[in-house]
Amino acid sequence: MSQYRVLIHANDEKGLVFKVSSTFYNYNLNILSNSEFVDKENNKFFMRSVVDGDINPYELQQTLKDILPESANIEVIEPKKKNIIIMATKEMHALGDILIRHEAGELEANILAVISNYSDLGSLVSKFNIPYVTISHEGLDRAEHENKVLECLREYKDIDYIVLAKYMRILTARFVEAYEDKIINIHHSFLPAFIGANPYKQAYDRGVKIIGATSHFVNNNLDEGPIISQEVIHIDHAYGWKDMQRKGKDVEKIVLSRALKLALEDRIFVYANKTVIF
Secondary structure, three states, X not given: OEEEEEEEEEEOOOOHHHHHHHHHHHOOOEEEEEEEEEEOOOOEEEEEEEEEEOOOHHHHHHHHHHHOOOOOEEEEEOOOOEEEEEEEOOOOHHHHHHHHHHHOOOOOEEEEEEEEXXXXXXXXXXXXXXXXXXXXXXXXXXXXXXXXXXXXXXXXXXXXXXXXXXXXXXXOHHHHHHOOOOEEXXXXXXXXXXXXXXXXXXXXXXXXXXXXXXXXXXXXXXXOOOEEEEEEEEOOOOOOHHHHHHHHHHHHHHHHXXXXXXXXXXXXXXEOOEEEEO
């Protein structure tokens, strides 16, 4: 018997859960878990089911397509490790957390490589026997450097996700479109507040009492992609902005690893620049 994840995103109408569960029954599938959500304002239905049994996944997908609304998006996924590339610059906390979780078997992923525009993190990554690629940006304009990164990425087939673990360079629209809904970023702020390069200084100047971190998919608007995971911690007037930054690193690494785990387990639906997460 094999397990499958069935993901359904469709216009809502009466009887959808009955139709799907009846199909599972007719295919002699056992439902191990099931989650549903209806966005009433937009008339959208979301469903994630984990089933087990002996089936042809393509045949099940076609059967569901025949009985669900015409515009329904249906995926039948056999769980397996996904291929990821991590991109980083100089900071090691977010990258190190992912590497440790991967080494501990907590992530359903194959880390194909770590790519950086500096060589600083090479000694850390080498401890985990993962390829480290340095593509320096020195002496290159943004387009030239990005071309080199894209050329490197094309050497790796079937990349499921690119994880920006404190990769401190803005990606162009060309790069983002090449990996639409596949680039996961960590932003050191509780978005939509304090976007840009130094949100901790912005937060300090504003006198905030909480700081946080946000993991999101990257789109063509800086720090405005669909949000996957967020977390906050409380602070007080005694914190300088560098104190906030040090505390924030703990939140950042947890939020990024949590977002990555959700993606690897096929728990995220993206629509209308938002996410539905089961």
